[in-house]
Amino acid sequence: MKFALSLVALASPAFAHTIFTTLWVNGVSQGALNGVRYPSYDGPVTDVTSNSIICNGDPNPLITPFSKTVIDVPAGATIQHEWHHTLTSQFGSDNADPIDPGHLGPVIVYLAKVPDATQTSVTGLGWFKIAEWGLENGCGVWGVTQLWNLKGKFPAVIPSCIPSGNYFLRAEIIALHPASTYPGAQFYMECAQINVVGGGSVSPPTVSFPGAYHGSDPGITIDIYYPPVTNYTVPGPAVFTCPGSDGSSTSSSTSTTTSTTTSSSTKSTTTSTTSTTSTTTSSTTKSTSSTTTSTTTSSASGATQTKYGQCGGQGYTGPTVCASGSTCKSSSPYYSQCL
Numbered sequence: 001m002k003f004a005l006s007l008v009a010l011a012s013p014a015f016a017h018t019i020f021t022t023l024w025v026n027g028v029s030q031g032a033l034n035g036v037r038y039p040s041y042d043g044p045v046t047d048v049t050s051n052s053i054i055c056n057g058d059p060n061p062l063i064t065p066f067s068k069t070v071i072d073v074p075a076g077a078t079i080q081h082e083w084h085h086t087l088t089s090q091f092g093s094d095n096a097d098p099i100d101p102g103h104l105g106p107v108i109v110y111l112a113k114v115p116d117a118t119q120t121s122v123t124g125l126g127w128f129k130i131a132e133w134g135l136e137n138g139c140g141v142w143g144v145t146q147l148w149n150l151k152g153k154f155p156a157v158i159p160s161c162i163p164s165g166n167y168f169l170r171a172e173i174i175a176l177h178p179a180s181t182y183p184g185a186q187f188y189m190e191c192a193q194i195n196v197v198g199g200g201s202v203s204p205p206t207v208s209f210p211g212a213y214h215g216s217d218p219g220i221t222i223d224i225y226y227p228p229v230t231n232y233t234v235p236g237p238a239v240f241t242c243p244g245s246d247g248s249s250t251s252s253s254t255s256t257t258t259s260t261t262t263s264s265s266t267k268s269t270t271t272s273t274t275s276t277t278s279t280t281t282s283s284t285t286k287s288t289s290s291t292t293t294s295t296t297t298s299s300a301s302g303a304t305q306t307k308y309g310q311c312g313g314q315g316y317t318g319p320t321v322c323a324s325g326s327t328c329k330s331s332s333p334y335y336s337q338c339l
């Protein structure tokens with residue numbers, strides 16, 4: 001089994017990598033390659049001790065001079081980081097866009113406070129994690145698969161309590177298909193230049209890059225094919241949440257699904273005369289009352305969210321009712337999704 005799956009991995013496109021190209025703020029694109037530091041080549045970083053693990057770089061040449069744009073982002077805003085296979089790929093016309101679907105692994109977002117988001121240097125900063133999607137327990141969906149479901153645009157919420165000012169937003173995908181030995185795991189990341197406005201006064205605990213990741217981390221050196229992964233530990237620190245907003249108070253998402261099998265009857269009648277058997281089976285299954293209730297502080301009523309769309313989470317104001325065939329499931333205090 002392991003051998004067969006490894007062949008599948010080897011057969012996937014050798015250079016089907018990915019780049020975070022575009023930041024969205026509260027549903028509005030900030031422009032392709034605007035306010036983002038990106039390389040000319042979409043390759044991975046594999047050395048977690050190199051400075052390229054911070055905001056990409058050697059062996060992938062970063063395009064300079066960097067964008068002069070610093071993107072204003074309200075504290076509490078929902079951002080989306082949009083990924084593409086190459087700088088020119090588009091979802092739907094490139095079967096490895098936003099990324100080769102075999103590049104399974106987590107999707108992660110960090111922030112680092114910085115004096116000036118247009119400064120060249122990215123070293124010596126303190127980073128904190130604001131979002132992660134590893135392998136969701138229960139549904140077994142990798143972050144990368146989820147990225148596909150979302151057509152390359154992954155959401156995160158800027159914590160409302162962090163101080164206003166300039167930050168680097170580091171969006172990251174770790175592809176684990178070659179991660180059974182180290183170096184192997186492929187780290188893809190770009191940094192966006194943002195300015196948080198209307199923030200608070202809580203300074204999150206931070207980690208360093210390089211430093212936060214080690215080749216021995218169970219989420220970095222791992223065979224994702226065998227034995228089957230049931231629990232995946234995303235590398236780096238825990239996701240920071242503002243004090244008092246653990247998700248249970250400001251945003252509660254409950255999902256209630258009731259499937260009732262009201263009548264299941266099997267009737268077998270066998271009539272034997274000489275050597276003839278006649279069997280009649282009648283099976284009736286009736287599923288009723290599939291109810292999804294999602295409560296958010298402010299929500300649009302009447303609208304229905306499509307399958308795989310967002311249906312809840314802190315700060316979310318869109319539709320909370322899922323299209324038939326899907327139910328609203330909470331994956332974090334920040335994100336619930338129609339699955």
Ligand SMILES: [Cu+2]
Nearest residue numbers: 014015016017
């Ligand atoms: Cu690749």
